[in-house]
Amino acid sequence: MSAAASLSSHEPHLPHGVELLRHPLLNKATAFSEEERDQLGLRGLLPPRVVNLELQVERVLAQLRCKSNDLEKYIFLSALQQRNETLFYKLLIDHLEETMPIIYTPTVGQACLEYGSILRHPRGLWITSNDRGRIASVLRNWPQTNVRVIVVTDGERILGLGDLGAYGMGIPVGKLALYSACAGVHPSECLPITIDVGTENPRFLDDPFYIGLPQKRVRGEAYEALMDEFIAATQEVFPGCLVQFEDFANHNAFTLLEKWRDRICCFNDDIQGTAAVAVAGLIAASKETGKPLTDQTVLFLGAGEAGTGIAGLFVRALVEAGMSEAEARKRCWFVDSKGLLVAGRDTKLPSHKAPYAHEAPQAATLAEAVERIRPTALIGVAGIGPAFTPEILQRMGEYNHRPIIFALSNPTSKAECTPVQAYEATGGRAIYASGSPFAQVEIGGRTFRPGQGNNVYIFPGVGLGVLAANTPTVTDTMFLAAARALAAETTPEDLAQGCVYPKLTRIREVSLKVAQATVVEATRLGLARNDLGATPEDAISALMFQPSYPTLVTD
Known part of the structure; x- marks a missing residue:
């Protein structure tokens, strides 16, 4: 599925000129053809040489490797994602073992600790305790209307680092990048959200440059009411979307999962x-x-x-x-x-x-x-x-x-x-x-x-399977089916090397198997609203995003 195919029903017109270069899902940078440069108002706005996506990957990989430390590499990749998502995901998929530790663990932990100082361009939505009564309208500010996956955190228990408040946004951003890179969920269908109700971290409360609400956390009935409104708003604005809870503190994590697991399509990745x-x-x-x-x-x-x-x-x-x-x-x-x-x-x-x-x-x-x-x-x-x-x-x-x-x-x-x-x-x-x-x-x-x-190895494939089957809920038996599918992908060669998981280079293949197991279990439970047949692998594979540049004009 190309970027243009995913966006065609949501774009009133194809952007031209500088506006097109600022559109991360349509921007091709130096890969725009001569015809596209003429017809889309790009002549003179780009260096003259036309290069293909593969050469662009080689160039950005060389630039990435020149960075002095992993945090600088994280900043570089974040900027690349912001300006050219096709190139970003092509780089990730082709070099996942090298790039995943940068966009996610362990580097994302350091990035969250320093999120305020490294933030170049906001990504995702921040919904605060001050937004009570208008959360649906805040969600409608998101430019894409075809959202199918939301990863949300309130920043209270980020990895093993504790309460990082609004700086926790690095987690849903990173998780959704993995949804697209590892399981082929289209980037336009992904929405990272941080619920900012304050923080108990004294370092941030005393920091004039902290980007979140400088207040102690809202708790109790007010917190519960905010989350109730948030969940209702997600289903109103993006009906049937999958909500993944991420890095909530223990009490809220268990409470939210138990309250909503049988009422909407959701799961908690930490649990x-x-x-x-x-x-x-x-x-x-x-x-x-x-x-x-x-x-x-x-x-x-x-x-x-x-x-x-x-x-x-x-x-x-x-x-x-x-x-x-x-x-x-x-x-x-x-x-x-x-x-x-x-x-x-x-x-x-x-x-x-x-x-x-x-x-x-x-x-x-x-x-x-x-x-x-x-x-x-x-x-x-x-x-x-x-x-x-x-x-x-x-x-x-x-x-x-x-x-x-x-x-x-x-x-x-x-x-x-x-x-x-x-x-x-x-x-x-x-x-x-x-x-x-x-x-x-x-x-x-x-x-x-x-x-x-x-x-x-699990959440992107389970998410892909849930979306493909269009299930109203996500069950523990789906996760057990996913676990068995993952274990089956561990080869004798992997085990001989002391590894109980497949190589990351096979992650899209593994995610497809996990998605298939999820669909089969959903069908067994009568929860699959889409009929993908007895062997759904081909149907699921056809849904997976492949980073390639669309042709935006014809001769």
Whole structure:
């Protein structure tokens, strides 16, 4: 699908001259043909040589590589996206392993921390607590009317960095870039939104250059009313659009998901997307350990959105394999800020923690919990940095021939351990995955390619499948189907290199498989309002955006 094809029904006229050069979805820069330059008022506004898209990619790649650090590269790519989206996405797709760590984790974390100072041109919509009663009109200010995917955050829990307020906009912008690059959702159908209700971050409240509302966060009934109006407005202005909740604090994340999951097409990537990519990793790792999924016992460091989300989907997978739900939950243990989560430890546990408070003696530390539980898998999602010590990793290696070690916290500084630490402590026997990318590792004469348990393997493909099937809601079983599809794409060669995920270079192929699994599950549930047939892969593939320049004039 070309940019022109997507926009044709929404453009009253084809822009000319400078206006055309400022249109990021139609701008071709030096790739405008001689005929286009004459007929579209571009003669003299561009350097005289006409070059093709492939040569433009080579040029911008060389420019990118000249930048002195990753933040400068992020700024460069953001500017490119703002002026020429076709070139931006062609560069991303052709060089994803090099560019994804820049447009998303880990660099996006630093970009969010410094968002006010690096902002060159606003992208997305900021909706504030001052917009009560007029949110629909704010949404209508967005120039595209064919929005099908919204990624929204309120900036309170950005990655492992905490409350970044309005600076959290880097997250939905980055996520939607991955929707287009990795799953082919057209850029014109994507809308990043930040809900700015204030911040508790004293650094920003005291900063005269902070770009958001300089106030403490609105909470309670006022916050709930704002979010209710926001959700209603999205469905009024963009009927049936998919809403992806991103980086909300625990309480709001669970509350919003439970309130809306059966009423609109929505999901929470931190809860459900993280769960699917982690469960996919566990399924793939089980092939290497020689133990089926039903023989795995998982100990989580962190009992928030990510941890309990993974546990919930893991439990669902075990139940479908024939285990009772009660027994399946006993395969999941948690360590939070108060130690091992056990029955009777707290008088009142949050609803997302309560199912995993098992009868057992207390353990004050992660090391004690590892000794007591002797898990087959250790998953870190607490965002507190290097917590998997050499001693803990060694114990995991003593209890398991192939210990599963997933250090999933982002950005890199928050990772529970590095792959080198995991491999060295276990004699190269650990099956390791991380949230941020790490380079390959040489240990004992063997080369390991650490897997990155990045949600990009899941959310773009699930989103594509949901849009293709036109489902009214998104279910947990769709995410389990997506997890299984992702695990199936991990090859024996990947596993031999110590990687439980496919290579990122295959991401569009993998996203297509994930989308197909999502559609098949939606059809099984009777939720697919579009009939894509028994094997929907070709129909889904035909919907995927391919970055190429449209011909804007004819001879």
